[in-house]
Amino acid sequence: MGKLTERLDAEAFICAEGYLFELERRGYLQAGSFVPEVVLENPEVLAQLHREFLRAGSDAMVAFTYYGHREKLRIIGKEDLLEPLQKNALLLAKQAAAEDKSGRTLVAGNICNTNVYFPDDKQSHNEVRKMFAEQVAWAADAGVDFILVETLSWLGEGLIALEEAKKAGVDVVVNVITHSTGLLREGIPPEEACKQLEDAGADVVGMNCCRGPATMLPQLKDIRAAVSGHVAGIPVTFRTSAEMPSFQSIKDPCGEHHLPEGMRAFPAALDAFTCTRYEMAAFARECFDNNIRMVGVCCGGGPHHVRAIAEELGRQTEASRYSPDMSKHYAMGTDPSLKSENQKFLDNL
Template sequence: MELRDKLKTSLIVGDGAMGTLLYEQGFDLCYEELNLSQPDAVYHVHRSYIEAGAKLLQTNTYAANAVKLKKYGLNESVADINSAAVGIAKKAIGNNEQLALVGTIGGIRGFLHEDTENKVITAALLEQITALLEAGVDGLLFETFYDFEEAKEAVALARRLTDKAIIMNVSMGDIGVLNGGIPLGEALEQLHELGADVLGINCRMGPYHMLRSLEQLELSSAFPLACYPNASLPGYRDGRFVYASNTDYFYEMTGAFIEQGVHLIGGCCGTTPAHIAAIAKAVETNTPKTRSLIVRRPSQLQEEGPGRGERLNEPLDQLARRKQTIIVELDPPKKLMIAKFMEGAKALKEAGVDALTLADNSLANPRVDNQTLAMLVREQLGLRSLVHLTCRDRNLIGMQSHLMGLHLAELHDLLVITGDPSKIGDFPGATSVYDVSSLKLLPLIKQMNEGISFSGNSLGSKATFSTAAAFNPHVKHLDKAVRRLEKKIEAGADYFLTQPIFDEQQFEQLYDATKHLPVPIFVGIMPLTSSRNAEFLHNEVPGMTLSDETRARMAACGNDKEKAEQEGLQIAMELADAASAYFNGLYLVTPFLRYELTAALATHCRAIANPINHTMEGERI
């Protein structure tokens, strides 16, 4: 009987984790390369699973694609590694006609959706699929696919290349949902329509959470299911991940999986031959079950309605589309005394600024939490804040928690930045997190605006964030920087804030380079306080470039502090005048908490406000 038919009518025991057993033998690098250098080690893993009762073996090729092998310098060995893997598994199977072999292909994009171009992924999938088919597998098993678009591409490509069995196991972000909030049932049905014979889930979760996902599964079409759970939730001990030894539990859960219509049951991370033996024992006393089909209900993201956190003010990007809009950066203090900061915020409010921007531990120096300050500024002064959000200091768990708090605190305006590395700040031994970059965080925030958490689960209601991103115009090739802006817009940026600009001619150049963009740009302007300040910014601060004329004017002030400050303010006013001819958005940066300078600059900007009101039809805002 062909494997495709067997999967529809029988209960089949899959194998367990390859990497877990190889790791226990002391291997800890590229497991796929062992097909060439240590074939006996791979062979014995296969044999141990066959002896435990596995009837469907997977090749040791999970990461044997050009993208994953490149970091080991093995991207030219894809065909050799995959071919060798098939040969080892066939040797382990021998003449046993009850066993079948599938070529394993792992997802390339992980949970964080790495920056790998679609065409690169397609080429890598094509190369690996071709190598496995040519080596003579009975079918293909795709596993640990977090990215749904990649999963669809893989299935469609494989079906064009073969009529052999195709098994697709996706990995969920949360119980019952894929990344992006796609319900598991909807995802599996789409993959079935593209040609997959068996659809299932693997990795990240243990039996309990996978069973809950299957119990919630809503399907309107019939096909066999697969389930490859991890041994348990992982623990961490002595520098390594460990999993529970729970074979009796696997025996009990196997029966529950079968009741949900699962035909193919194996194991993922942490599972061993003992787990597979427990599955095989349970399969012996069960028969395949047909799953009841239902009409899927529409997903309900708005479980609680808008409630607290509903946006009441106009987003800053929309404000800048119709009038001059001024935002001012005022750094949170490094000490617990905030009286001067609040005085500055009050002065800026009286100067007529539209919002205060609050940095998030800029230059990797710890400061008073900007969310707390934003709430105090609003409650005591009635001034809104643009809260900076850096990727350096929080992992994805903390980031989502922080964003949920910001939403409930009705702080909806965010500047999303990657952040300076921790080694340049007051605590050079601190760890930079960087689970995501700003480019990756932007779509996750927009996902929250759709009521979907980072993991894909419902948030109960939709967030209402508007997101700014940073733009450094001081680059040699401005066209390349603008292409990065286009990527950020695609990712979810609603507007941009630039580094301070100190050359009037640069505003026209920037306008010409960005006038096609459909979002506002707030151009940065910062009053200088001294020649030393000017030279520090020009020579030591990344992304800052001052014109020769500006540096000369500040140098001419010598050591006269008052004269230097007035000259710096005059330069900033001239820059603001020039910028207002092209841009509605002005981003004023306060130097050294000298709020009186930016207050005076903001007052000047209000007095000369030019209601240019550019439209979005090819003109810059």
């Protein structure tokens, strides 16, 4: 039994991600290519974001190697930076975890969709395997506690990733994605894909990205019914719906006339659809009540979402000292020292 599955046997496990979107908002990487150059160009910024997620209650420091693979770096002409990017991301995650004096924070290596896998192209399978193998080797050398494999729309690619990830000798999480069809790209429902991944040796299976809480949760429940092991649910923090099941499909009827011609709301105009911290807390509660124990946030998620999840699951985090308390607000508060004139003003707000 690995460290992650041991924890999941005992309690909920919170996994904060969302680095790509959060660092793009802060101006440290580019939407579109979404390459984590911040790892090398502004490592102190990434270190601070790790720290913020740690303070908010994340149980895992995930190395920011998402989209830091050979194909992504090739696109921007920086393939020669692959190894230093990977190794520095792993180091930063380990250093952040070490700030947890309890020693309970786990470090995760991270591999994701390569965008070069095609089911009928055997050469692409070899390329994908090589990309996964080198990333897993760096993660294993860094001594990670588990490998997080995610954002996989092809089951075939997920099975290759799992084979390589198992070579690290630690727990492996494999998360799939579904877009508007509700299926993986082979036409397989996520519960069937997760059952195959579990049978192939994945320690935890589930979903991440693409879908928000409202449209991911029903599929997570189907996965929970289909598998015997632990399940992960790590949605984007956007209000998806039956009409717009993925955040790529979101259309803003109020704001799209302000967008450049032909531009979708995804990825840079989703602000109006962001979930509140309370919505994310409610998602985590329903997951845990349905025995889906690995929960967290993906694209769009911030430390405030993570803190709300942690508090909903009964934890007090370092950041909880700053959780909202409206009792001393000048107009909305209930503290007896507040001036009644200000409280009367509330009626006109």
